[in-house]
Amino acid sequence: MTAGGDAATGAAAADAGARAGAAAGASRHPYRTMNVPVAGGALRVGIWDAVGPHTADVLLVHGITSSHLAWPFVVDALPDGVRAIAPDLRGRGASRDVQGPAGMAAHADDLVAVLDALGIGSSVVVGHSMGAFVSVVLAARHPARVSRLLLVDGGLPLDVPPGLTPDEVVQSVLGATADRLHMRFADVAEYLAFWRAHPAFAADWSEPLERYLAYDLVPEGGALRPATSYATTVEDTIDLNTGTAIGDALARLAHPAVLLTAPRGLRDEQPGLYEEGHLAGLLAQHPEIRHERMSGVNHYTIVLAPEGAARVAALAAG
Numbered sequence: 001m002t003a004g005g006d007a008a009t010g011a012a013a014a015d016a017g018a019r020a021g022a023a024a025g026a027s028r029h030p031y032r033t034m035n036v037p038v039a040g041g042a043l044r045v046g047i048w049d050a051v052g053p054h055t056a057d058v059l060l061v062h063g064i065t066s067s068h069l070a071w072p073f074v075v076d077a078l079p080d081g082v083r084a085i086a087p088d089l090r091g092r093g094a095s096r097d098v099q100g101p102a103g104m105a106a107h108a109d110d111l112v113a114v115l116d117a118l119g120i121g122s123s124v125v126v127g128h129s130m131g132a133f134v135s136v137v138l139a140a141r142h143p144a145r146v147s148r149l150l151l152v153d154g155g156l157p158l159d160v161p162p163g164l165t166p167d168e169v170v171q172s173v174l175g176a177t178a179d180r181l182h183m184r185f186a187d188v189a190e191y192l193a194f195w196r197a198h199p200a201f202a203a204d205w206s207e208p209l210e211r212y213l214a215y216d217l218v219p220e221g222g223a224l225r226p227a228t229s230y231a232t233t234v235e236d237t238i239d240l241n242t243g244t245a246i247g248d249a250l251a252r253l254a255h256p257a258v259l260l261t262a263p264r265g266l267r268d269e270q271p272g273l274y275e276e277g278h279l280a281g282l283l284a285q286h287p288e289i290r291h292e293r294m295s296g297v298n299h300y301t302i303v304l305a306p307e308g309a310a311r312v313a314a315l316a317a318g
Contacts, residue, residue, distance in 0.1 A: 048075045057082070057118075059086075061086075061138075065228040071303065076309070085114060125150070127152065128303050148255055169242065260292050261274050
């Protein structure tokens with residue numbers, strides 16, 4: 001990808017981010033953002049308010065290189081009375097400059113700060129990919145703040161070979177998803193073209209997807225780059241795959257929980273993140289978690305396309 005560009009590049013990225021935010025408000029759920037103080041800075045939080053009487057809240061936790069704008073398809077499928085709250089996790093999106101360590105516990109504690117800022121005692125929590133792992137740790141560290149869990153293609157240990165270096169673990173789990181964090185793009189159109197060629201979205205390209213992708217870009221040196229911090233991505237990937245936080249949290253899990261998995265992975269390949277034999281072993285260890293395998297989706301489109309999002313929203317609404 002090119003590293004060229006001019007002073008207009010930063011303005012283009014800002015315009016793209018503004019359009020993304022404005023477009024998120026196109027939902028029938030009124031959209032706004034707020035900044036929530038956390039250790040090391042502030043999280044940007046997207047809020048889609050209830051339509052009419054406010055009856056429930058759902059906390060939406062995005063994946064490892066994603067942002068809060070991963071959720072408009074799910075929000076649109078939620079009942080009118082539900083308010084949806086979705087932060088940019090530290091190191092991502094408009095929370096990319098939050099200082100200090102990451103890891104599952106840090107993200108979980110940040111989510112409590114979000115709930116506190118909005119006066120929410122307890123909430124349904126929906127986590128996608130890494131967000132599902134964060135959600136499991138949130139439930140273990142702060143059990144009173146979670147009513148039930150929906151884990152979307154994540155939350156149970158992945159089948160990662162032992163003995164890998166940190167960078168090798170990232171490559172094993174994320175591959176090209178992590179590689180793009182080192183890339184630079186001349187403009188928004190070039191970044192969209194990069195994703196347009198991605199096999200995960202071959203059958204599910206849409207305007208909301210374009211808005212989500214455009215929000216990901218920030219200016220750097222006359223070009224654009226993805227907002228997600230590679231260092232934070234490594235830190236989080238190592239923690240969730242080789243640390244003790246997930247195993248300890250699952251051992252203490254006492255909340256109703258559903259795991260919704262996709263049959264295809266990050267590049268629309270089979271098997272997905274959870275090969276059937278590996279998943280069967282995990283579910284045998286955790287019979288308290290109800291599992292549902294959804295057909296026709298991959299790791300991305302399970303939330304970033306209408307069919308997958310509708311099922312996620314239905315399960316989130318109970």
